[in-house]
Amino acid sequence: MKNRRYASMLLIGFAVACSAPAQTNSPVVSAVAAAANPSPAPRASDEDALRQLNEKLLTAHDKGDAATLDQIEGNDFTLSGDFGTVTKPQHLDHVRQADGQSEPVNRQITPQQIRFYGDVALITETDHASGSGGKSDYQTTSIWVRSGETWRIVHMHYSELAKK
Numbered sequence: 001m002k003n004r005r006y007a008s009m010l011l012i013g014f015a016v017a018c019s020a021p022a023q024t025n026s027p028v029v030s031a032v033a034a035a036a037n038p039s040p041a042p043r044a045s046d047e048d049a050l051r052q053l054n055e056k057l058l059t060a061h062d063k064g065d066a067a068t069l070d071q072i073e074g075n076d077f078t079l080s081g082d083f084g085t086v087t088k089p090q091h092l093d094h095v096r097q098a099d100g101q102s103e104p105v106n107r108q109i110t111p112q113q114i115r116f117y118g119d120v121a122l123i124t125e126t127d128h129a130s131g132s133g134g135k136s137d138y139q140t141t142s143i144w145v146r147s148g149e150t151w152r153i154v155h156m157h158y159s160e161l162a163k164k
Helices: 002-017 029-038 044-063 067-073 087-098
Strands: 071-081 084-087 106-117 120-131 133-145 149-161
Touching: 044 067, 044 106, 044 120, 044 133, 044 149, 067 071, 067 087, 071 087, 084 087
Parallel strands: 071 149
Antiparallel strands: 071 084, 106 120, 120 133, 133 149
């Protein structure tokens, strides 16, 4: 009962925030309204930068390149999947422990969608990865935040898709 009341209050607050005029000075209302309305015209350069950074991130992971991952991941980065959730330090330690023992991975990303919410971008994609261990398909969602002209990934979640 308590959870239902809380959920109802959240929904009402979200509805009120989304219908509030744009000139509202409340940072909470402004943030919720921005999140509910994707930016109408993202800059093509931002899309290109995010596609390149996303590819660089996946390549660095495949090669066990913790230094590159450290540059791309935000300080509060989290990674989640069927293994649970790990922090940036845990993720980088795991990559370092592999110590170059990674094998080549062939990836094809399709489809990929990038949506912008102010200085936040959401990337959803299907990652088709194959290597000597076989082929796996993953549905991936990642959240990127821009600070100045620099994009950093702050969260990634992936789930392996069922074999057909």
